[in-house]
Amino acid sequence: MTIDWSWIGDHTDDLTSLTVSHLQAALSAVFFGLLISLPLAVIAHRIRPLRGFLLGLSNILFTIPSIAIFVLLLPISGLTRTTTVIGLTVYTLVVLLRNTVEGLDSVPVKTKEAAKAMGTRPLRTLLTVELPLALPVIMAGVRIATVMSISLVSVATYIGDGGLGQLFTDGFQRDFPTPVIAGVVLTLLLAVVADALLVAVQYVLTPWTRRRA
Amino acid sequence: MALPMNRRALLGGLFAAASVPALAACSGGITSLDQGSGSTGGGSGSSKGGLTIGTANFTENQVLGYLYAAVLQEAGVKVKVRPNLGTREIVIPALKAGDIDLLPEYQGALLNYLAPKDNSSEPGTMQNALTLALPAGLQVLPYSQAADSDCFVVTRATARKYGLSTLADLAKQNGKLVIGAAPEVKKRRVGAVGLQEVYGVEFKEFKSLDSDGPLVKGALKKGDVDVANLFTTDTDIAANDWVVLADPKNLIPSQHIVPLIADRKADDTVRKALARLGNVLTTEQLTQLNSQVDNDKKDPEDVANAYAKEKGLTK
C-alpha cells in the first residue's frame, strides 16, 4: 500500500473542493441540528413528561443506520445535498438535544429565581440567563456533534454525495489506495481543526468561565 | 422539511419559463415521442442554462459521462458531471426528478428496466421500443456504434469441472453453483430472473457484490463465487482467461450505448455533439479506455479528455 504522491499533486483542486463540500455538509447539519434541538430542549426541560419521550426518540433515531436514512429520504429529496444534510441532522439530534437539556438543568434554581424576582420575563430569562449559563455544556455537545458529522458525511457517497467520501468509493472501485488515504487524512484534519476552532469560539463566548483562572 | 420539493418545483418552473419549446413539450407530451428514434428534428428543449450529467456506479459509465462532458463543452454547453450516483434503479428516478439531465445508458438494459416484456433485439427496433417505453419528459438520442453487454463468466477450471460453455449448461448444475453480481441483478431480467425464466437455472446462492468491480472479480478469483456477472468491455476477462458463457437463446439483448436525456435539455447542439461522439467511439476503444482507468489508475475525466482530443472531437 503505497501513496502515489503525483496523484495528490495533480488533484489539489479536487481535494480542496471536496474538503469544502464536506465541511459545508457537516456544518449545515450541526446548524440545523441546533435550530431543532434548542426549542425541543427548552420544551423537554420545562415539561417533564415530554423529556423522556423526546430524549428516547432521539436515541432511537441514533440506532438507525445512517445509510438507511439517506436511502429512505430519496423519494422526498432525491440525489441532492438536501438529503445528505437532513440525514446528518437526524444524527446530531441525539447529542445536541441531550446536552442542551443537561445544560439547562445545570442552571441553578436560585439564579432563575433571582431573575424572576427582578421582574425579568420568562423568555428574557431563557435568552439572557439560562442559555448563556448552559453554554459550556451545549458547546461540548456542539463539538461532539461536529466531529461526528464530519466523520459521517462520507456515508452519503452511497447516494452520490459525501464530500471526501467520494474518494473512498473511487479508490475502492479502482483498487487504488491513494485517494482513500487522502480522504481519511483530510477528514481527520478537518475534524481536528473544526474542534479547535469551536474551543476558541467557546472561549470567546463564555468569558465568565475564565474569571477564576 | 418540505423545502426540497418546493425548491425542485421552483427550479422546474424556472427551466420551463426559460424556453417556450420546453413548455410546449410539457403540455403536448407527444412531441417527445417523435424525437428519440434518431431523428435530428427541431429541438424540444434548451441546453443554454447548462446541464448535469449523472453516471452510474461503475467505471465505464463514468468514462462515458466525461466523454459526453468533453464533447458538450466543446459545443459550448456548460456541463457538470456527478459521478458514481448508484444503480439504474436510483439514477433514472433522479433524472425524472430533475436532479440530473443526461445519462449514458445501454439500449437493452434500459429497455428491460422500462418494459421487461419487450423482446426487441435489433438496435433499430430497440430504439423505437425505447422511445415508446420511456416516461413523458425523457428521450433517447441516437445510439452509438459502441456496445457493452452484460455477460456471465466462469473461471477456466470451473468451466472444465462442470462442462460449462453456455448459459444453458448452468441448468445441469442447478442448486450447486453460487452466482456473484451487483445486488440489482438479482431482480433484473438480464440477471437471475431471466436466467431462471429462459434457461431454467437455479443457483445455490446469489451473492450481492458490485457492478464489474473489485468485489465480484475478487470473489471469482478467490472461488467464493462460481459464476460472475461482468461486462464484455472488461479487459480482465481475457487477462484472467475467464470463460464467457454463450447465450444461445438471446437472453442478453443488444447493448449499444445510448444517451438518455430529459426533454427540457435536448436541443440540436446536444444532439449533434453526442451523435458525433457516438459515431466515432467503438467498442474496442471503449474497452481500452476502461482499462486505462481500472488498471493504469488514470482518472476517468483525464482518459475521456485525452481520447476526445486524439479523435479530433475537441481541440
Place this chain on the structure above:
Amino acid sequence: MYELFKNLGAWLTSGHQWSGYDGIAHRLAEHLQYSLLATLIAAAIGLPLGLLIGHTGRGAFVAINLASFGRALPTVGLVVLVFLASGLSMWPVYIALVALAVPSIVTNTYAGMTAVDPDVKDAARGQGMRWHQVLFQVELPLALPLIMTGLRLALIQVVATATIAAYVSFGGLGRYVFDGLAQRDLVQVMGGAVLVAAVAVVLDLTLSGIQRFLFRHRPA
C-alpha cells in the same frame, strides 16, 4: 406512506422472508455475530487501557485526544482502506467496528475511574491494600456504572454501523439496506433499518438490565 408501512409489515412477517441464506434469521445471526465479537474485542482493548490510565493518572491527555481522533475516523474510508490492503476478508469489517467502539469504552472507563473519591482510595491504601487490590476491589466496582454506560454506547454504535459489512460483500442486516438501495426497494431498506434499530434497543435494554441486577444492592 400507508402503503409503505403495510408492505413493511408484510415483509417483516412473511415466513418466506425469514428462511434461507438471505432470510432474516440468518442475517440477524450474522449481524449479532459481527457486533458482539467486535464489541468484545474493543472491550478487551479499551477496558484495560481505561483502567490503567484511570488508576495511574498517566497518559490521560493522550488517551482523551486519541479517543476524539477515533471518533472522527470515517468508517467507510477505514473499511475501504483495510479492504484494499487485505482483500476479500472480514478484516475490514472488524477493524473498522473495533476502531469505532474503543474510544467510547476508553473515555467512559477513564471517566468512571476519575470519579472515584480520592479519600476512598487513600483509605483503602491506608488499610494496607496493594495496588491491584485497590484497583479491583475499590476503584473498579465504584467505576462500574460509567464503564457499563461506555460499553452500552459502544455496542449501539457498533450494531448500527455493522451495516457496512454488506458493502464489502458480507451479510448481516446491512444486506437488506445495500441491496434495497441498489434495487430501489424501500421496503427492504426500511425492514433492514427497523431490524437494526430493534437489535440495538434490545441489546441496550439487556445490558441495562444486567447493570441493574449487578447494582441491585446499591442505592440509586
